[in-house]
Amino acid sequence: MTTAPLYSLIAFLTGGLLTLMVLTNGTLAVYGTLLFSSWVPHVTGTVAALAILAVLKPKRAKPLRPPLWAYLAGVGGAFTVMLTSATVNTSLALSGTIALGLAGQVVFSLFADIRGLFGLPKKRPSARDLTALGMILSGALLLVLMGGSQ
Template sequence: MPSRRILFNRLTLPALALLAGGLLALMIHSNSQLARYSNPLCASWLAHGIGMLTALLIWRAMPTPKTSSRPAPPPIWAYLGGLPGALVVSLAAITVNSPLAMSGTLAIGMIGQVLFGLLTDRFGWFGMPRRRYRAQEILALLPILSGCAILIFGA
């Protein structure tokens, strides 16, 4: 019988990733609506300001760990996560309000995420462990790319 931790990883973590993807689509839609009534930069500022307040509330509500040792500080580049986030919000707000629409923006964004993830795994960028590609990972790219092409260009 699998342990609870293995079961958690197999069931809950993919469900959380799926939820994050749905929330990403909702965020892109909301920000595109803000950008339609103002501009992409204003939408990005508002989204990140509200996101910061939400994160502060969640952080304050979480219990503090009772450890005596201080963890090592993160690498300096880890503090730059907001930069790509701001660009994603701004660029997605522009592309959603274009002929690409929501599905095209998300499809092309997914291609970018998968390709960047594969490169990050392969070369060990950002402290990730290096991994060699397996044949099924390369084969998995074909239906992803095909499905995205159908969404963007039609059948």
């Protein structure tokens, strides 16, 4: 399966935005609390989403309701923001937080593929998947264990 270069660029830029978001939320945690660092971006995002919906007035693709577990994404997002806001202000710093977060995402996504979670088709990891996982974990460990030494 070939991915269009534009989609790869968008995904890469999204990673940069995610890093900026973690830094900003970590800064909010320094001046407030972990709950405050999660509350501000969620309220801001809600207001922005409502404004965009009001302007664009998109039509629903399907009149079907999503599964109930899909509504829990906000809870996971709130905890993710609070936990990353806490870890970015430790010796892990921004790069360690992002690296370990990426490693956790890849591990969980492979687990979800293997088990067929969330309605995904079951898929065994390929040698390429496992090699990529090993490289990501190695890079994360290098950043965490060697990142602070001069």
